[in-house]
Amino acid sequence: MEILAVLLLISAFLLTRTTRLATAVHILLAQSAVVAAACAVAGWQAGEMHMFAAALLTVVVKAGLIPYALLRLVRLLKREREVNPVVGPNGSSLAAVAAMVLSYGLIERALPAVVSRDAVATAVALVLIGLFLIITRRQAIMQIVGLITVENGLYLLGLSTTRGLPLIIELGIFFDVLVMVTVMVILTFRLKRSFQTTDTSILKRLKG
Amino acid sequence: MDFFHLYTAMAAAFALAVAGSLAAKARPAVANWLAHGLSAAGSLLALAGAAFVFSAGPQEFALPGGTLFGTVTVRADYLAAFFLAVIGTVGAAASVYAVAYSREYYGRRLGSMAALYAAFLLSMLVVVTVSHVVAFIVAWELMTVTSFLLVAHEREKAANSRAAYVYFVMTHIGTAFIMAAFLLLVPSSGSMAFADLKAPAGWLRDAAFLCALIGFGTKAGIIPLHVWLPEAHPAAPTHVSAVMSGVMIKTAIYGMARFYLEFLGTGPAWWGAAVLIVAALSSVLGVLYALMQHDVKRLLAYHSVENIGIIQLGMGGGLVFASAGLPGLAGLAWAAALFHVLNHAIFKSLLFMGAGAVLQTTHTRDIEHLGGLIRFMPYTAAFFLAGAVAISGLPPLNGFVSEWLTFQALFALPAALAGLTGKLSAAVLVSLLGLTGALAAACFVKVFAMIFLAKPRSAHVAAAREASGLMLAPMGFLAALCLILGVLPVPLLGLLTRTVAPFFGEAPAATLAAGDWYAVGFKAGATTGTMSPAALVALLLAGALAAAAGYRLYGRAGRTAGETWTCGIVPNARMEYTATGFAEPIRRAFGAILLPKPDVVVERDPHRYFGRRMVFHVKITYVFTELIYRPASRGTVALAHFMKRLQTGSVQLYVGYIMAVTIAVLVWSTRW
Known part of the structure; x- marks a missing residue:
């Protein structure tokens, strides 16, 4: 479990460094796969069979369908890349480190001596880094990646604190994520068609 | 015929008026007669209901099928009946007046105006009789909404919709405070019925008092909450202005009376002091601002602020006396306040009607453009003069009686207050009331002279004609009431004694009846002195007759007619x-x-x-507008601009806010 948590942190850290969209989606794929593995491990430790089903769903939806859709989209968006982020890669990595420190510190104080300390801290760090990505990146794809990272973090938090949610709720969450990503992919596509760019900062002009 | 049937018949008359005028929208003449005729009938039925209560004792019945957080009861005690009588009197006169005045509005949405007018009158009658918190607030808001729509009736003029908007905002704030005041009482009484309402203990009681003062004060138009009043009253059609200014703001007095007399119990002396300060401000500033106006309806609206102040002087005195343990004097002060409620309702609606008659024929409200109308409209002039004399508090009309009673109560105020500051400020109050009366007289000298005397100041006057009989009749009726109540106030004083007696025990009623409870009483047998307006009038008349006879016998007949000499120039209006x-x-x-x-x-x-x-x-500078409302509106706009800066339109920034809050909450939750 600790190894998986470290892998997740590394994936999030790498996300802050990349400016190429396809790379970001690949890292996201790997991240989701690790979350699926974490789910399976947690199910193994708790002896809950339905967790395996959840892990399988994670693989299908987050490591399969969503990256597939995003990669197809990225192929359409030729020459789009994160050119001018609000905070550059070096600053972002520093912020990611700060987020990790903050989350470990928070867990130390809020839940001292909790068994799944690393998992919870990683989950919080993932949420914070995902939010940070959404805030600082201008490319729509990067914001989607950030959002899925937040999602992964929340999912991990659910896993590590509740020994697995009921399957029906997991299904609902996956469906939500799927619909959300579908909508965002379509919107991004429309953005490219209408404005020849997927830089979201032009959306500011919508405000009256 | 019992009270229940009278009440239902009254409500049915108004309901029919609403339905009829809406149904006959296409034929304005039918809608006009139907709605205003039925409104007059309903008002008379309200008067009959009040008479029934005063002859047969307080009445109460549960509204059939009326459950709204508990049974809704209609309760008409003497206080409610008194206000029923006030609304009924003015409502009847205004409805008859409206038949003639509304002819202006044929083809200008008369159907909806008449329906709203009837609903407005009914809602006021319900407000003063219903005895249940939720039902009261519903009726109160109905009254607000109908009057708002009436103020906005001539919405084509930008000033009118602005006035209506100001009215709506202010009265909303007021209603919020009224609701707070009621809700502070409900938990400790465990019921929504007025009969069960009790004041909570401690500071919550003071909070309820302040909420009631602010909430009802907004509707009553006390300074500094009066800003809507001089805007809204001129904007409404004149018969509606007459009802709003004469009666609607009195429903707020009713609400205050319920709170101060019944729900809250005897309060500390500072309650009375607070009311007295507000009252002094309202009366003096109200009349000063009135003097500065040229728009006759706006001027009358400012006089409403002044008169509400005079009423509040009586009420504040009553609160002080009650807290000092002087129920007899408290009863006197309250009786004075209630007397002035009725008087102001009568003469203010009379004055509005006179102004409306002038407005209808000259189409201007600016008194600088009028003049000389006494030759064209002698009856209107006479009735307007009666109202002007009454509002100035001059004998022998009714305004004098209630102001005199208020003076009597205030004379006793220094005795009830401890400490030199209290005694001195009480004495100052008396002189402020005197100042108010003098300034009001000056103001009405100005109004009457500008409208009716001298030569016409503009072409507006050229085509002026006397108002129709249907408009003169209600004015004459109200003018006669001014005279009757001024000359023979004692029967009404008897009714008022019975109205306030339930709140101050039986002892004050006895002293009130004995007639020696104030320095100069209206009754014979008073130990310190007495005064009879009827005798005064008789003496005046006798003196006038003697003078006339002397002039006839010994005077020299001499009459010269000619223009005023103006150094050889032909005098014109601009001089x-x-x-x-x-x-x-x-x-x-x-x-x-x-x-x-x-x-x-x-x-x-x-x-x-x-x-x-x-x-x-x-x-002129309106101090409170500059001190309170302008900074408040500037602050609101500045706040909006600040919020606009937060709303940059960047989704990322919004997510950033979420993140910042998340981290802050996380950090805070661990008490870092």
């Missing part, structure tokens, strides 16, 4: 005294309060020895 000029000495004397800003524009003629044109404008 006349103007309202601005008349008010100038007072504007100077009270310059520290009014802060006038004169603005003179001189157009020079190329020939320096010939005429040059001068335009003179003077603006």
